Amino acid sequence: MNRKNTIPIIDSCSIDLNNNTTIHIDDLKEYIIKHQDMVFPHKHNFFHFVLFTKGSGEHIIDFNHYNIEPYQIYFMVPGQVHTWNFTGDEDGYVVNFSIDYFQSFLLRTDYLERFSFLQGKIEHLIFVLAEQYRPQATAILDQILSAKAERLPEDYIRTLLLQFILYISIATEKDHQEHSTPYNHKIFNSFQQLVEQQFKSTKLPSVYADQLFITPNHLNAICKSYIGQSAGEIIRNRIVLEAKRLLVNRNLNITEIADELQFKDNSYFTKFFKKSAGLTPEEFRKQL
Template sequence: MLAAKGVPVFKLYGETSWPTPDLIHCESIPERSRLHDWEIKTHRHGDLAQLLYVQAGQAHVLVEGVEQQISGGALQVVPVMSIHGFRFSEDIQGYVISLAKPVLERFTPLLEGKPMAQAECYWAGDDRRYLDDLFGQLTEEYRQQRPERDLMLQSVICALLVWLSRRSRERVQHIAKPRERGQQHLDHLTQLIEQHFREHQQIEHYARQIGVSVAHLNALCRQLTGQSALQQVNQRVVLEAKRNLVYTSMTIGQVADSLGFAEQAYFSRFFKRATGLTPKEFRLHPRLTTEPQ
């Protein structure tokens, strides 16, 4: 089944119906990926999130435009509706756990870290044996029909989510206390950019909405992200342009118009400055982008 913008939407990859009466689905990574030549192409899920746990081998992970290579002892969170794809080495070992929305809605209010809301990769570190045991127990319980099976599945899932929530909070706690107010301003800016990036608003507009000066906003952005406020806005515009160029049949002119550019030529110059490629070149070879600063 295809989404409006051309990104396939599946229940599980390659399937349009949920294959089990459970609200949880568990399988090894090789089970599905070997059927597709070790590559799970770009897609998304409308009503479930996933946990990809790599125990051995290599996985090339793409989630919402961010690519990385992960290996043994890594746990990748794939939130609901995020665009993602994977490519695995043939010696890959690990698991994919899919959680339907009702499961997330049951546990999320109890978790302070909100671990399933953002695409994050967590390294097991000293907890690797613990995670191996949890995923092994979950898989064994999932494949058998024993008394209280559903309760045990939920218990193990709860333990996994608690582990993720604790690790998520640890990341936040690494930010120094004086940065907390600045992080709130940055979060506010991110929300405003998401609402208005097609409007080409001046940075003064964002600063006024947040209640700080332009200079202070730029200083916060550089301190916390290494980019200016304008670079943050432009980055969001470029991400949307890339999505439209890769996943839709819109002409370059239509993409430019949808992003608020008065002229296609100006959009093309803007896109090339950001990626090193013209929109046409990127559409033909999206992986060649050089992302100059």
């Protein structure tokens, strides 16, 4: 199979159409006008987040629909599929930055991995900022807008963006961290990273448990305590999500997708998909 066709990229958005830099920040209303021809399922090859200060309609991330509300913020990582259906009254901020934006700036190249909302996990992607955090969050984004307009040094802009990410982390993750142990948190994050790396080839929770040096029952208990799902469900959901992303690309037939996801045959893949998604791959593709 031609490898270039295995990733269903409908469109790869330019981070900055004018300056070809590694970060782009814009007023949301202006951004939507500039990119009104992108209202179809597509992927980015950079980090992307939006903070709505007002608006209505919905946006769709990895085939999940979310209604917009004031001070909702969503984060997307490279590879996620999304589109939107706005009603025209949106306002807020949109920020895109490249995968390696902080690479030469921070000693720890894996620093962003500490933030759950930058890991592409659906349970952490979208939230509404509590009222007490809103003024400071928008103030930092306004500073980034001004710094970009005034062409201030890039490291200054990086510092502001990192400040925003840290502030959002404080605003959204405090309660969760207070109710979890560092050990379990590390195990759960490590399991999610292993699933992301190996879900095509490794489909059994016991194999992941062995790699984490814990029992399958312990792994299940940790997963359920965090998101209410077993380890097997997390693995299956990741496989189905990738299948849906591949189904967006109509250049791939079902057999090629089954092969890409390392199923023994087309029939087994179809049964697996229908059991998890409630419809066959062909039916899902027709819905798109």
